[in-house]
Amino acid sequence: MPEQTVRVASAHGLHARPASLFTQAVGKAGIAVQLAKGGKTVNAASILGVISLGIDHNDEVTITAEEGDGAEALLAELTGILTTDHDAS
Amino acid sequence: MADTSELHGVGIGRGLTFGPVLRMPEPLPEPLDIPSALGPDVEKEHATAALASTAALIRLRGERAGGTAKDVLEAQAFMAEDPTLSDDIVARIDTGKTAERAVFEAFANFRDLLLGMGGYMSERATDLDDVSQRVVAQLRGVPVPGVPDPDYRFVLFARDLAPADTALLDLDKVIALVTSDGGPTSHTAILAREKSIVAIVGAAGAMDTPDDSVVIVDAAAGLVTVAPSEEQLEAVAAEIDQRAAQVPVPVGPGALADGTSVPLLANLGSAEGAAEAVELGAEGVGLFRTEFLFLDSTKAPTVEEQQKHYTKLLAAFPGKKVVVRALDAGADKPLSFLNAAAEENPALGLRGLRALRANEQILRDQLQALANAAADTEAELWVMAPMVSTVEETRYFTRVAREAGLQTAGVMVEVPSSALLADRILADADFASIGTNDLTQYTLAADRLLGSVAAFQDPWHPAVLRLVGEVGRAGRTLGKPVGVCGEAAADPLLAVVLVGLGVTSLSMSPAALAGVRAELTRYTLAQAQEFAVIALAANGANEARAAVLAAASPSNTNPKEKVE
Numbered sequence: 217m218p219e220q221t222v223r224v225a226s227a228h229g230l231h232a233r234p235a236s237l238f239t240q241a242v243g244k245a246g247i248a249v250q251l252a253k254g255g256k257t258v259n260a261a262s263i264l265g266v267i268s269l270g271i272d273h274n275d276e277v278t279i280t281a282e283e284g285d286g287a288e289a290l291l292a293e294l295t296g297i298l299t300t301d302h303d304a305s
Numbered sequence: 306m307a308d309t310s311e312l313h314g315v316g317i318g319r320g321l322t323f324g325p326v327l328r329m330p331e332p333l334p335e336p337l338d339i340p341s342a343l344g345p346d347v348e349k350e351h352a353t354a355a356l357a358s359t360a361a362l363i364r365l366r367g368e369r370a371g372g373t374a375k376d377v378l379e380a381q382a383f384m385a386e387d388p389t390l391s392d393d394i395v396a397r398i399d400t401g402k403t404a405e406r407a408v409f410e411a412f413a414n415f416r417d418l419l420l421g422m423g424g425y426m427s428e429r430a431t432d433l434d435d436v437s438q439r440v441v442a443q444l445r446g447v448p449v450p451g452v453p454d455p456d457y458r459f460v461l462f463a464r465d466l467a468p469a470d471t472a473l474l475d476l477d478k479v480i481a482l483v484t485s486d487g488g489p490t491s492h493t494a495i496l497a498r499e500k501s502i503v504a505i506v507g508a509a510g511a512m513d514t515p516d517d518s519v520v521i522v523d524a525a526a527g528l529v530t531v532a533p534s535e536e537q538l539e540a541v542a543a544e545i546d547q548r549a550a551q552v553p554v555p556v557g558p559g560a561l562a563d564g565t566s567v568p569l570l571a572n573l574g575s576a577e578g579a580a581e582a583v584e585l586g587a588e589g590v591g592l593f594r595t596e597f598l599f600l601d602s603t604k605a606p607t608v609e610e611q612q613k614h615y616t617k618l619l620a621a622f623p624g625k626k627v628v629v630r631a632l633d634a635g636a637d638k639p640l641s642f643l644n645a646a647a648e649e650n651p652a653l654g655l656r657g658l659r660a661l662r663a664n665e666q667i668l669r670d671q672l673q674a675l676a677n678a679a680a681d682t683e684a685e686l687w688v689m690a691p692m693v694s695t696v697e698e699t700r701y702f703t704r705v706a707r708e709a710g711l712q713t714a715g716v717m718v719e720v721p722s723s724a725l726l727a728d729r730i731l732a733d734a735d736f737a738s739i740g741t742n743d744l745t746q747y748t749l750a751a752d753r754l755l756g757s758v759a760a761f762q763d764p765w766h767p768a769v770l771r772l773v774g775e776v777g778r779a780g781r782t783l784g785k786p787v788g789v790c791g792e793a794a795a796d797p798l799l800a801v802v803l804v805g806l807g808v809t810s811l812s813m814s815p816a817a818l819a820g821v822r823a824e825l826t827r828y829t830l831a832q833a834q835e836f837a838v839i840a841l842a843a844n845g846a847n848e849a850r851a852a853v854l855a856a857a858s859p860s861n862t863n864p865k866e867k868v869e
Contacts, residue, residue: 227603236380262389263380264415264433273603301603 218287219280220294225301230271234302239263241297245290248282260294310531314508315489315850316524317497318797318820321548322460323521323533323541324480326514327453329463333441336405345398352394352404355443359436360385362449377432384436390415405444412437454478460520462511466493476500481522483529485511488760489796498795499816505529507760525854554823556586559811563829567804569822570626570812572790576614579621582815586822589626589685591738591812592790593618595671599632604642605667608674615678623683628738628788628812630717631671631702633657633691643667652752657692657719658702665705672709679711687713689738694720699730717790719743724772727779734785737776739808741791745769763846764793770806770840770849777807788812797824802853804830805837828857 226234242249242261249260253275258265260279271277279294281287341348360382367378384390390411397407412433419430435451442449453459458480465487466474474496481503484493488507497504503524514520514531521530521541530537559569570591571582582590598606598614619627634640634656643664648654661668672688679686690702693716706714715736718724723737724744731737741764746753748769751761764770773789780787788810793799795817801824803811811821828836836853843849 236383239383259388262387263383264387265389268389268415268418 217280217283218291219278220291221276221278222295222298224271224273224275224277225299227273227301229273229275230266230269230298234297235263235266237302238294238297239266241290241293245286245293247284247287247290249290249294250280252278252280309533309537312483312505312508312511312514312529312531314483314505314511314527314529315494315847316527317489317494317504317506318501319525319824320481320501320503321521321523321525321541321545322481322503323519323538324458324460325516326462326518326520326531327455327459327516328512328514329452329461329466330448330450331464331512332450333438333445333447336403336409336441338406339403340401341398341403343403345401348398348402348404348407349395351444352398352408352440353391355404355408355440356385356391356394359439359443363436363439381432381436384433385440405441408440408444409437412440460522462514463493464512465491465506466496476502481505483508483511483520483522485509486759488763489765489792491759495792498792498820499814501816501820527851527854554819554826556819557822558586558588559822559825561804561825561828561830561833563831565804565830567825568626568810569818570628570788570790570810571815571818572812573618573815576618576621578815579618583621585815585818587815587818589622589628590618591626591628591788591810593627593629595630595632596634599634599640605664605670608670608677611671611674612677615675616681619678619682619684619686621684625684626687627684628687628689628715628790629675631658631661631668631688631690634660652746657717658690658698659692661690662698662701668705669709672706672711676710685713686711687715687736689715689717689736691717691740692719692743693717693730694722696726696729696733699723699733703733703735718772718776719747721748721772724775727776728782731776731779731783731785731787736786736788737780738788738790738812739773739776741769741773741789741793744772744791748772764791764796765799765840765846765849767841767843767845767849770802770837773803773808774806774837774841780809781807786810795821797821798836798850798853798857800824801828801833801857802836802840805833805835 224230239261250257251260251266253269253271256269258269279291281291363378363382367375393411394407397410398404416430416433438450452474458478460481460483461479462483465484479502482493482497484506485508487493491506494506503522505522505524505527508529518531521533559567561567568588570589571587572592573582573590574594575597598611634643643660644655655663675686675688688706688711693699699716703714713735715734715738716730717740718737719740723730742753745762745764749761749766751758753762776787786809787807789803789808790812793803794811795813797820800811800821836856839852839856840849843852
């Protein structure tokens with residue numbers, strides 16, 4: 217299954233706004249995606265699941281997408297969201 | 306018609322109005338944990354439908370509110386639609402629980418999880434509670450808790466208002482605010498001052514008033530009259546007309562009735578608000594907060610980046626005073642690059658000047674950027690340090706500021722130790738600016754951010770006023786200016802008391818300028834000093850306020866007989 221490990225760039229981690237950007241992107245794609253940090257895995261379309269991981273700036277997380285059309289492109293998009301500092305604007 | 310009755314509270318400002326009451330619905334009671342009578346399939350259907358319609362309603366509210374409220378509400382809608390949450394609700398319904406109970410427990414579970422994470426995450430816990438209440442209300446078929454939204458103008462009665470409520474408040478429909486809880490520095494009071502809404506806070510028993518009762522709200526007297534007589538209503542209507550007919554105090558320099566000048570300055574958080582402040586008659590800036598330059602970054606901005614912002618600000622005030630506060634981080638506004646250590650008591654920790662001193666280069670860069678900006682513009686730049694608690698810290702800051710080429714360097718007085726030794730602090734500092742919010746918090750030992758001790762957070766407290774008086778006296782003796790830039794300066798009558806205590810300038814959010822300017826013109830310096838003596842003699846904040854209000858009434862420009 218396509219998988220990518222990234223470091224989170226946002227200064228305050230993956231809190232409400234960046235987290236909702238992330239989960240919205242997953243929801244729109246309609247592909248099942250898992251987000252994992254430190255052994256805990258959640259549904260990446262779930263804002264509460266994502267927030268509950270308590271992802272801080274510079275944390276390493278792994279995204280895994282279900283095999284299928286567009287999975288690689290989705291992973292690239294999600295990686296882009298995670299590696300952008302949404303607190304910098 | 307019901308008998309006329311009265312409610313007493315703390316008035317914000319001096320407004321007078323009347324209208325029908327609408328109460329903010331009370332929070333829903335916790336759903337009972339009783340076995341479902343409908344069976345899991347029906348319960349699941351109900352839960353799914355309630356979650357979906359709640360999400361849709363929240364989105365609709367977001368569209369209407371726009372701005373930052375829209376983002377907050379959009380995030381709330383996603384919470385209602387969350388797959389992890391609905392899985393959890395379904396699992397709970399499968400154990401035989403009702404939809405209401407399952408929703409309640411699932412949200413509470415996530416709320417506790419977020420609270421446990423602390424910091425930014427724990428603030429989102431309130432959002433979850435709000436969504437949970439909405440879904441449960443939907444399931445029960447009762448009105449959704451939250452700000453009422455009728456198609457007529459009304460007086461809003463609430464326990465207290467949360468920031469999320471006020472963001473959604475349609476101010477065109479709210480004639481007045483009355484709260485049963487909360488004090489003069491509560492969120493409700495701050496909002497009322499900013500938006501010039503007639504308001505009375507801490508009116509015990511307010512929530513027992515039935516919806517649609519007519520009330521008169523008289524902020525100057527701190528009095529709500531419930532179900533007034535026809536005569537009372539006519540008298541109030543006449544009074545309102547008379548006040549409206551009065552020529553407003555023209556925008557201009559602040560002064561007392563005897564001509565004593567009291568410069569009125571603006572509190573600003575970014576250069577954007579400068580034009581509006583000038584329009585509302587600000588004679589300069591008494592507090593320019595610089596945190597916004599730092600909050601969104603992982604490292605301090607460069608000298609050049611900062612200089613650009615400061616130049617923009619200073620250019621808006623040619624020939625006028627602009628007091629810039631050095632970065633005030635820590636406590637309620639933590640910055641990881643200044644102090645990453647978790648503290649048990651952040652309000653008593655490495656914050657303000659203490660944090661800057663531990664990162665001296667950040668301080669030196671900021672002062673350098675300010676000095677450069679001042680050289681390029683015509684404004685009279687003053688700089689001050691936040692959270693100074695010793696004479697030694699004062700000397701440190703003024704030395705570093707002067708080394709950067711800054712002419713005027715002062716300190717904020719927010720800690721009782723600085724107020725008590727103001728005579729020594731002002732021997733070195735060029736001026737003092739009293740931050741009454743923190744000074745009250747530290748004097749009464751009551752956390753500003755903690756609702757359960759909000760009643761202590763009242764700058765009318767004579768202990769706080771005595772400390773202000775110490776600073777005022779030191780300023781007078783040494784010929785140094787003493788300003789106030791806390792919430793207290795925006796309370797018109799308290800502003801007069803502060804002048805009586807020796808304060809020489811007042812700084813506030815620009816919207817409050819007109820009310821304070823008008824109040825100052827009503828009294829002479831001798832009267833202001835008399836009010837100060839009266840307030841200092843009181844035993845507590847409410848007593849001080851009531852005593853000064855009573856002393857001020859006869860000289861009110863509007864000596865109309867009081868309605869019985």
